[in-house]
Amino acid sequence: MEGIAIRLQDLWKAFGETTAVAGVDLEIRDGEFFSMLGPSGSGKTTVLRLLAGFESPDRGRIELAGQEVTGLAPFERDVHTVFQDYALFPHMTVEQNVAYALKVRKVPKAERLVRARKALAEVRLEGYGQRRPAQLSGGQRQRVALARALVGRPRVLLLDEPLGALDLKLREQMQVELKAIQREVGITFVFVTHDQEEALTMSDRIAVFERGRIAQVGTPAEIYERPATPFVASFVGTSNLLDGETAHRVVGTPGTYNIRPEKIRVLKESAEADQPDHTSVTGTVAEVVYLGDATRFLVDLDGGGRLTALQQNLETSSEDVAAYRGTRARLTWHRRHAVRLPS
Amino acid sequence: MTTDATAAAGRGTVRRLAGTLHRRPRLRLTLLLTAPLLWLAVLYLGSLAVLFVSAFWTTNSFTSQVVKVWSTDNFHELLTTPVFRQVVLRSAGVALAVTVLCALIAFPVAFYTARVARPRWRPLLVVAILTPLWASYLVKVYAWRLILSQGGLADWTLAPFGLSGPGFGLPATVLTLTYLWLPYMILPIHTALEQLPANLLDASADLGARAGRTFRSVVLPMVLPSVAAGSVFTFSLSLGDYITVQIVGGKTQLIGNLVYSNIELNLPMAAALGTVPVVVIVLYLLAIRRTGALHSL
Numbered sequence: 001m002e003g004i005a006i007r008l009q010d011l012w013k014a015f016g017e018t019t020a021v022a023g024v025d026l027e028i029r030d031g032e033f034f035s036m037l038g039p040s041g042s043g044k045t046t047v048l049r050l051l052a053g054f055e056s057p058d059r060g061r062i063e064l065a066g067q068e069v070t071g072l073a074p075f076e077r078d079v080h081t082v083f084q085d086y087a088l089f090p091h092m093t094v095e096q097n098v099a100y101a102l103k104v105r106k107v108p109k110a111e112r113l114v115r116a117r118k119a120l121a122e123v124r125l126e127g128y129g130q131r132r133p134a135q136l137s138g139g140q141r142q143r144v145a146l147a148r149a150l151v152g153r154p155r156v157l158l159l160d161e162p163l164g165a166l167d168l169k170l171r172e173q174m175q176v177e178l179k180a181i182q183r184e185v186g187i188t189f190v191f192v193t194h195d196q197e198e199a200l201t202m203s204d205r206i207a208v209f210e211r212g213r214i215a216q217v218g219t220p221a222e223i224y225e226r227p228a229t230p231f232v233a234s235f236v237g238t239s240n241l242l243d244g245e246t247a248h249r250v251v252g253t254p255g256t257y258n259i260r261p262e263k264i265r266v267l268k269e270s271a272e273a274d275q276p277d278h279t280s281v282t283g284t285v286a287e288v289v290y291l292g293d294a295t296r297f298l299v300d301l302d303g304g305g306r307l308t309a310l311q312q313n314l315e316t317s318s319e320d321v322a323a324y325r326g327t328r329a330r331l332t333w334h335r336r337h338a339v340r341l342p343s
Numbered sequence: 344m345t346t347d348a349t350a351a352a353g354r355g356t357v358r359r360l361a362g363t364l365h366r367r368p369r370l371r372l373t374l375l376l377t378a379p380l381l382w383l384a385v386l387y388l389g390s391l392a393v394l395f396v397s398a399f400w401t402t403n404s405f406t407s408q409v410v411k412v413w414s415t416d417n418f419h420e421l422l423t424t425p426v427f428r429q430v431v432l433r434s435a436g437v438a439l440a441v442t443v444l445c446a447l448i449a450f451p452v453a454f455y456t457a458r459v460a461r462p463r464w465r466p467l468l469v470v471a472i473l474t475p476l477w478a479s480y481l482v483k484v485y486a487w488r489l490i491l492s493q494g495g496l497a498d499w500t501l502a503p504f505g506l507s508g509p510g511f512g513l514p515a516t517v518l519t520l521t522y523l524w525l526p527y528m529i530l531p532i533h534t535a536l537e538q539l540p541a542n543l544l545d546a547s548a549d550l551g552a553r554a555g556r557t558f559r560s561v562v563l564p565m566v567l568p569s570v571a572a573g574s575v576f577t578f579s580l581s582l583g584d585y586i587t588v589q590i591v592g593g594k595t596q597l598i599g600n601l602v603y604s605n606i607e608l609n610l611p612m613a614a615a616l617g618t619v620p621v622v623v624i625v626l627y628l629l630a631i632r633r634t635g636a637l638h639s640l
Contacts, residue, residue: 054545074548087546091564100560101550152551 003030004066005156005188006051011060013046020046021057022212028156028190028205033182035191035199038209039235044192047209048158051190052081065155075104080149081158085165086141088133094120094144095129101152119151120144122181139170146181156188163198175201196236200224208232224260230341233258238308240264242338246305250281256341263337264309266297269328280332283307285324295321299329307331391621398614407608417615427601431619434598437517438581438623442528444521445577446570449528456529457536465537472529480523484590487519491591511593519591520581527576535569536562571631578627582620 006028013021021043028034036044049055050062053074062070069077080101088097096103099116107115120126123143133141142162149157163171163178179202182189193199199206200220207217208231216228227233230241243256251257269282283301295316297309309331313321364371398417401410421427456468475483490496490508497508509515539562547557585599598620605613 052545052549054549074545075551075553079549081546081549083542083546085542087540087542089543089546089561100547100552103560104551104556148550 004028005030005032005064006190007061007063008047009061009063011047011050011062012058013043013050013055014058019212021050024060024212024214026207026214026217028188031186031188033179033189033191033202033204035193035203035206036209037193037196037199037206037236039194042209043212044194044209045160048081048160048190048192051156052079052158053077078155079158080152080154081160082142082145082149082162084160084162086133086145086162088141088144088148090133092132093129094125094131094133094136097133097144098129098148098151100148105152115151116147119147122150122184123147124177138165139174142166142174146178150181150185150187153185154187156190159189159191161192161194163193163195171198178202200236208235210235226339227258227341230256230258233339233341238310240307241341242305246301249303250301250305251279251338257338258341259307259333259338261296261308261310264307264331264333266299266309266311266324267330267332269330271330275332277335278332279335279338280330281307282328282330285327285329288321288325290321297324297329299331301331394614394617394621397611398618400611400614402609402611409610417612420612421615421619427616430596430598430601431623433513433595434582434620435623437513437520437597438578440517441520441524441581442574442577444517445525445528446574448521448525449532449573450566450570453529453532453536457533458539469530469533472526472533475522476526481586483523484519484587487515487522488590491515491518511591513592513595515591515593516588516595516597519587520584523587524577524580527580528570528573531569531573532566535566539565575628575631579620579624582623 004027006026008024008026011021011024012019020041024043024047026047036047038044046055050057053069053072053076057070060070061068064077064079089100092100095113095116098119099112102112102115117126117129120129123146125140125143125147128136128140128144133144136144142165145162159178163174166174175198178189191199191202200223203220205217205219206223208215208223210229210231216223216232218226223232223236227236227239233239233241238261240259240261241256242250242259244254247257248254281301283299285297286300286306287298289296289298290313293313295311295313297311299307299309301307364374397409399413399415401412401414401416402408403410452472456465456472460468488511491511493510495508501507509518543561543565544557547561552560583599585597585603588595588597588600598616602613602616605616
């Protein structure tokens, strides 16, 4: 049976004149890897701090596993946080840091040690227990912070952009590990990030934040393939937004439409493109960007408007693609990939 | 025309000199450090050395003339005479008591100025803590003499409770010295508390700790080096003091008074007494160094 780990009802929070959270309703399921995605200042971190209890809402209700926790202090909530800059205690060893939640709960020393070591093993840091945080690399500190938050087996783990300070390679590696650890321990993860790729890779579901409100909640595929608003479409992945006269001419009906660049095929103008249910337009290649694994084409359509198309470099090399610049091209895509957005 | 040319030549010389200094960092360092190092070595360490050497001389007991004959009699007398031993212990005790009192008072004050008060008020509060340092030492000590004198402010305030002030003596000395050196303890603790990252406190609460536990396990251990740093000031300033005790100490004698009273009659003995606080403070600094406090000075 799938329970509800977190329920937020009509949550509001303002700091002075700025409204950070403006009426958020949300349900997060037990055992879910849930991401809150949005640009900086969209209110996602404030929602996380409201969940942890560092801030209290101006209005609204927070439930944790069916119990209202709205007015409770952080130490009264079965929720632990992994902070953006880790917030490790510099005067304690790694082991003492990890065992802190247990020490606070007066777990006997012997058991504390066993569980701290086990938590360090979970994040692959065996043998680092006696070091100080200052003696660790960024990635290692990140793992200590994770072990420290996991050791008490909280109902929910909150992660505030925990990978933001790591370099790209390490970040990709940690994304995979974080997901594996979450599956292993089965705890609900609430993950705050502004990196749409990170959210798409790791999450079971994503809430996209826009100016203190939730613009859309859904699985990564739903968010990417069926964005609910122009904002979601442009914030998650790259997109071609068509509206007004251009949309009418290209798609056939008026409205606002989004087409993902990788759904568009670039062909020679002469190519026959009469596959059923496909849209076909012609234009001139204005710019070609070689990306290594793929090539991005910017095509000016006959009659106005510009589309971006992305092609995998299966056979082509960088010299080949450069030759496309200024040539005529035909763009085709399946009708269902032109996603209508509410305007 | 000529002035222009001279000015140009002058600029050229300065430029060449600046270039030379830029290319020769060791020369630059030598020029910068020679004067202050001479000051430190000759005036400061030199006088300490003279003090230490003269402690091994003796005096002619009739004429009080210094006799430059090597002898350890002074130190022997210092260690075996009960009065000297008492005074040394009393002085160290006063310094320690002042330090502990300063720490106990300074912590809540610094906590208020660094974390509770509104951020815009904090600089003003720090200035307020520093203002007593602008007043003359003697003025402040005589103010305390008035407060503590018979029928003074202390007596008058405590009278309704059937009590009286401490009068002049050892407690009055400790009280006055605590007042005098308190800012030197508040400042380092204020700085440490101000620099304590807020998210460490959040993290502690998040992991289940109440305020008391957070204070004991996170705030106190991180601020302790600064308390130790402040104690270096309060301890050494108290140990060297001999004026306050003369004004509010009644008949109380500290090391400083013994040095003062020996200087005319028995200079080598005064020197031997003078080395005692130096030794005590060196021992204190060695003990403090283990806490890492010297990094936060």
